Amino acid sequence: MASDWRVPGFTSTASKRPDALFGAAGDGPSPPPPERMARAAGCRVWDEAGREYVDYIMALGAVALGYGHPAVNGAAQEAIASGVVGPLAPVLEEELAVALCGAIPWIERVRFLKTGAEAVAAAVRLGRVATGRDRVLGCGYHGWLDWCQGGAVQGVPAATRELYAELPFNDVERTRAEIRAVGDRLAVVVVEPVVVEEPRREWLDALRGETARVGAVLVFDEIKTAFRLALGGAAERYGVRPDLVVLGKAMANGFPLAAVGGRADLMSGVAHTWISSTLATESVALAAARATLQVTVAEGVCAHLHQVGTQLLHGLHRLQHRYPHAVTGVAGVAEMCFLNYASEEVSRSVARGCAARGLLFKRTAYNFVSLAHDESTVDRTLAVLEEVLGGVVG
């Protein structure tokens, strides 16, 4: 019984709950979908019964090189052999910072943390330090911490909620109006630069222009997009310069690491506040990130993701045209995409039908390709989706 689980809510990563991935349990023609995994390699996953799946969930975007990439594992093993942690700041920390600043030129200084949520919170804190203001406008998902929760989340003080409001993605007029309305009380605008669709040029220009106008700090939350759309994420792809950026997920190919970086003057705000975590400097994740960066550059990973992602995206569009009763749209970009389904019931039966055929294809944002996905993997994926969609009753 679900209530017997010692981990309430089934798992500590809410997006990995079976009902989130496959829809509510119920009687259906398919066998029950996998609940827990035993191991993963490349783009494949094995569940606790030993069944094999091709995966597009890719640890919710935390893995872009494939699971267990040998260069990353090798670097992590060396760090383990060197003791993992110690009393002093590790040499590796500054080395990784130098490598990141070299690879992403608008990152002049960088601090490391363990989770994306922490790193975005640090960016917001630094923006508040720099401006001496409180109010924050956000767009997209920025993690579970108090500062960015809307009204539906219980346990967040009303006074905290009042400091935060959401900006509408890609809506130039409302974005401009809302930034102007908060005006000289606005500390930070923090946005996910891709939310289901590509950002419009005018929206990006409005964000950059209006934040400069009111003296607020512009933060790009590139936790999903960096090391994927381009090494430097959406800022690089769309040619925008945010003041601060937040990195995470694919940066260490699944090892726990996130970072806040950007303009040196803003980052120097760390001297006037308190941002620190005991294990932010453990060296396994730092070593994994350095190896991930090297592989990403040396193997042209972002170009590969774009190529196989485009093949997938084109295939999804073909499926939408063939099965309009089941698929109402294709969302996202080549590197991170998903299908919009006609109903919850359709999305549930597609996710379950795919799983029964050895494919983990997410029914909501996002499916992620990796270096381990190749042309033939994507061809087989599209064939499975076609077979499943063909059986969906409209």
Ligand SMILES: Cc1ncc(COP(=O)(O)O)c(C=O)c1O
């Ligand atoms: C854009 C974005 N920001 C922040 C976060 C929070 O990161 P984490 O779950 O590592 O705390 C996520 C996680 O999905 C994310 O996608």
